[in-house]
Amino acid sequence: MLKVDSLAKHYGLKQILEDVSFQVEQGEVVGLVGENGAGKSTLLHLLATLTAPETGSIAYQDLNYQKNIREIRKKIGFIPQDIAIWEDFSVKENMVFFEQLSWVKKSEQELRQLCQDMKLDEWKTKTKSLSGGMKRKLNIAISLIHDPAILLLDEPTVGIDLKSRREIGTYLYNLAKKQGKIVIYTSHDMEEIVTYCDRVYCIGQDPFYQELLEEKGILVQKL
Numbered sequence: 001m002l003k004v005d006s007l008a009k010h011y012g013l014k015q016i017l018e019d020v021s022f023q024v025e026q027g028e029v030v031g032l033v034g035e036n037g038a039g040k041s042t043l044l045h046l047l048a049t050l051t052a053p054e055t056g057s058i059a060y061q062d063l064n065y066q067k068n069i070r071e072i073r074k075k076i077g078f079i080p081q082d083i084a085i086w087e088d089f090s091v092k093e094n095m096v097f098f099e100q101l102s103w104v105k106k107s108e109q110e111l112r113q114l115c116q117d118m119k120l121d122e123w124k125t126k127t128k129s130l131s132g133g134m135k136r137k138l139n140i141a142i143s144l145i146h147d148p149a150i151l152l153l154d155e156p157t158v159g160i161d162l163k164s165r166r167e168i169g170t171y172l173y174n175l176a177k178k179q180g181k182i183v184i185y186t187s188h189d190m191e192e193i194v195t196y197c198d199r200v201y202c203i204g205q206d207p208f209y210q211e212l213l214e215e216k217g218i219l220v221q222k223l
């Protein structure tokens with residue numbers, strides 16, 4: 001279980017998150033929604049150990065984020081909003097490069113399988129000639145090389161076509177349901193949130209998303 005307790009974060013004088021508490025069980029897919037600038041990425045960055053809260057605590061199972069940061073980092077896969085891959089490398093070269101940085105060793109066949117599981121069949125193609133959807137899939141495949149227990153994704157389906165969006169959504173859902181991973185992701189696509197998320201958290205003051213989802217019968221908790 002991932003347990004977030006009374007988190008607060010501000011930048012300068014601006015309070016972004018205040019008294020944020022929630023828990024996520026293994027195998028759950030959680031959606032984070034809210035207007036631009038509400039603090040969704042900030043919360044993901046806190047969960048990814050990329051920034052620290054002013055107050056509050058985060059723990060995964062018996063590992064505390066402050067005391068066990070090295071162990072925690074091994075459990076986390078993070079996919080940032082901007083695609084982070086080597087454009088001049090092929091899919092294979094990207095996978096091998098990141099595998100070499102990883103503490104988990106994978107064979108070329110295992111790396112290729114990770115891509116194929118995402119319906120990314122290109123292997124020797126230079127990444128710069130891939131579509132946006134395929135680059136996203138590669139970014140997700142890279143984040144899974146070390147078999148993280150918690151997958152954090154910042155708008156993984158933004159700007160890509162419906163087919164790729166569905167493939168990514170289904171893949172993330174299956175990662176949670178079949179492998180017991182915790183999947184937390186942000187999206188502005190409410191159909192997608194309704195389809196794939198077990199639970200939704202709404203960040204920010206604007207009640208728009210909360211009302212929209214509750215109209216569709218989705219229980220939304222405000223953070």
Ligand SMILES: Nc1ncnc2c1ncn2[C@@H]1O[C@H](COP(=O)(O)OP(=O)(O)OP(=O)(O)O)[C@@H](O)[C@H]1O
Pocket residue numbers: 011012016034035036037038039040041042043
């Ligand atoms: N490193 C930083 N320094 C100062 N302010 C920041 C920093 N990172 C984010 N902010 C500010 O914090 C607020 C929340 O930003 P954040 O990116 O978390 O929002 P978001 O909900 O993810 O937005 P979007 O939907 O546009 O991605 C914004 O006002 C942003 O400008």
